[in-house]
Amino acid sequence: MVNVNIGIDMGGTRIKMGLVDEEGNLRKMQSFEARSGRSMDNVLKDLSVPVNELCSDKEYRVGGIGIAFPGIVDPGKKKVLSDYVKYPGAGQTDFGAWGKENWALPVALENDARAALLGEWQYGTGKGCNNLVMITLGTGVGSAVLIEGKLLRGKNFLAGNLGGHMSIDYNGPECNCGNTGCVESLASTWALKNHLENARDYTGSALHGAENPDYESVFRYARSGDSAAVEVRNRSIKAWGTGIVNLIHAYDPEKVIMGGGIMKSMDDILPGIEKIVEKHSWIPPGSLPIVVAGKKETAGILGTSYILNNERKKNNI
Numbered sequence: 001m002v003n004v005n006i007g008i009d010m011g012g013t014r015i016k017m018g019l020v021d022e023e024g025n026l027r028k029m030q031s032f033e034a035r036s037g038r039s040m041d042n043v044l045k046d047l048s049v050p051v052n053e054l055c056s057d058k059e060y061r062v063g064g065i066g067i068a069f070p071g072i073v074d075p076g077k078k079k080v081l082s083d084y085v086k087y088p089g090a091g092q093t094d095f096g097a098w099g100k101e102n103w104a105l106p107v108a109l110e111n112d113a114r115a116a117l118l119g120e121w122q123y124g125t126g127k128g129c130n131n132l133v134m135i136t137l138g139t140g141v142g143s144a145v146l147i148e149g150k151l152l153r154g155k156n157f158l159a160g161n162l163g164g165h166m167s168i169d170y171n172g173p174e175c176n177c178g179n180t181g182c183v184e185s186l187a188s189t190w191a192l193k194n195h196l197e198n199a200r201d202y203t204g205s206a207l208h209g210a211e212n213p214d215y216e217s218v219f220r221y222a223r224s225g226d227s228a229a230v231e232v233r234n235r236s237i238k239a240w241g242t243g244i245v246n247l248i249h250a251y252d253p254e255k256v257i258m259g260g261g262i263m264k265s266m267d268d269i270l271p272g273i274e275k276i277v278e279k280h281s282w283i284p285p286g287s288l289p290i291v292v293a294g295k296k297e298t299a300g301i302l303g304t305s306y307i308l309n310n311e312r313k314k315n316n317i
Contacts, residue, residue: 001058001059001060001061002021002027002059002060002061003021003022003060003061003063004019004020004021004022004027004060004061004062004063004305005019005020005062005063005064005065005066005304005305005308005309006018006019006020006051006054006055006062006064006065006066007019007020007065007066007068007300007301007302007303007304007305008047008065008066008067008068008301008304009068009112009115009298009300009301009304010034010043010067010068010069010070010087010112011034011070011112011138011139012034012036012070012086012138012139012140012190013033013034013138013139013261014031014032014033014034015031015032015033015034015043015047016029016030016031016297016298016300016301017029017030017031017032017047017050017051017054017301018030018298018301019054019060019062020301020302020305022309024122024123024302024305024306026298026301026302027060028054029298029301030050032046032047032050034086036085036086037085037086037088038087038088039088039089040087040088040089040090040092040093041089041093043087044093044095044098048102051065051102051103052103055103055105062103062105063105063106063308063312064099064105064106064107064108064308064311064312065099065103065105065106065107065108065308066107066108066109066110066115066301066303066304066305066307066308067095067107067108067109067110067304068110068111068112068115068116068300068301068303068304069084069087069090069109069110069111069112070084070086070087070111070112070139070140070142071083071084071087071090071111072111072156072157072158072161073109073110073111073114073157074157075108075109075110075157075307078094078095078096078107078108078109079091079095079109080093080109081156081157085176086139095107095109096109106308106311106312108304108307108308108311110303110304110307111142111144111157111161112136112142112300113134113135113136113142113143113144113161114144114151114161114303115299115300115301115303115304115307116134116136116142116144116259116293116295116299116300116303117132117134117144117145117146117151117257117299117303118146118151118302118303118306118307119295119298119299119300119301119302119303119306120132120134120257120259120293120294120295120299120303121146122302122303122306123294123295123299123302123306124257124293124294124295124299124302125255125257125291125292125293125294126146126255126257129253129254129255130146130147130148130149130254131146131147131148131251131252131253131254131255132145132146132253132254132255132256132257133145133146133160133244133247133248133251133253133255133256133257134146134256134257134258134259134293135163135164135240135243135244135247135256135257135258135259135260136258136259136260137187137188137215137240137258137259137260137261137262137263137269138188138189138260138261138262139188139189139190139261140164140184140188140189140190141163141164141183141184141187141188141240141243141260142161142163142164142260143160143161143162143163143164143247144160144161145159145160145247145251145253146253147251152251160251163183163243163246163247164182164183164184164188164243165177165179165182165183165184166182166183166243166246167179167180167181167182168181168182168183168186168239168242168243168246169181169186172185172186173185173186173191173194176190183239183240183242183243186235186236186239187235187236187237187239187240189214189215189261189262192213192214192215192218192232193210193212193213195232195235195236196210196213196218196228196232199227199228199231199232200227200228200231201227201228201231202228204227204228205221205226205227205228205229206221206226206229207221207226207228207229208228215236215262215265216264216265217229218232218233218236219233219265219268219269222268223268233268234272237269237272237273237276238272238276240269240273241272241273241275241276241277241280242276242280244256244273244276244277244290245276245277245280245281248277248281248283248288249281249282252283253288254288254289255288255289255290255291256277256288256289256290256291257291257292257293258270258273258290258291258292258293259292259293259296259299260293260296261296263292263293263296264296266292270290270292273290274290277290
């Protein structure tokens with residue numbers, strides 16, 4: 001039998017689940033619609049079905065369940081500390097009990113950006129670097145920081161985690177966190193529709209009336225000269241680039257890793273980010289690689305498995 005962990009990445013749009021062996025190889029992978037707004041208890045009940053299937057596969061010996069969650073997390077207490085509208089009730093959920101009572105398995109709980117950073121550090125484009133900044137672009141904007149090979153957490157588990165909620169425009173729009181002009185409020189999937197509707201030539205845009213616009217469409221139409229798409233593209237890249245410059249100045253990494261679903265359009269994004277960093281950061285020109293996550297779809301799953309393996313070695317679980 002092959003020793004594996006189950007990794008679950010609870011995204012804002014989709015939930016991904018995979019089996020990861022001790023070398024970091026993904027043996028199985030599946031995904032499910034997140035079905036926004038359902039209670040965390042009901043989400044876990046639904047996830048119990050595929051977990052049961054994986055645990056009953058005779059080819060594998062499951063050692064633990066890792067969960068990457070999109071919010072502030074206390075990994076020691078396995079507790080979610082911040083409210084998240086997609087998963088109501090997560091702060092009152094006992095994730096450890098869920099694993100123990102159903103399968104007698106330990107559970108590791110980590111913030112999704114930190115889990116993704118660990119996955120990239122061990123198995124992706126961060127390999128060989130012990131000072132890293134990661135920013136994830138998707139439904140929202142997340143970040144995580146590794147300094148001298150250790151995740152940055154802070155007293156309240158906020159450190160390095162709120163790159164999407166840095167205010168970069170004090171006259172900007174109100175964010176869903178209650179702050180003003182956050183990176184996320186200026187450039188993320190949840191804010192995209194509002195920014196398109198406020199673009200100057202929106203009524204003449206191919207994106208006019210789109211119910212659920214996405215960045216892939218924005219970049220595609222921008223390439224063909226759609227002026228509203230060009231405006232939103234340029235503003236978004238400027239917001240992400242400004243946020244990255246702030247993270248560079250705060251944490252002085254050897255490499256910046258960009259992940260998340262929006263980075264499927266990396267060819268449209270990276271050149272603009274690199275220009276902003278070169279123009280506005282204090283680091284020597286050309287000295288800081290800005291790279292795309294090598295494990296864009298699976299980094300969070302791989303990261304939670306790495307945590308479980310480490311905890312097992314330390315006999316904490």
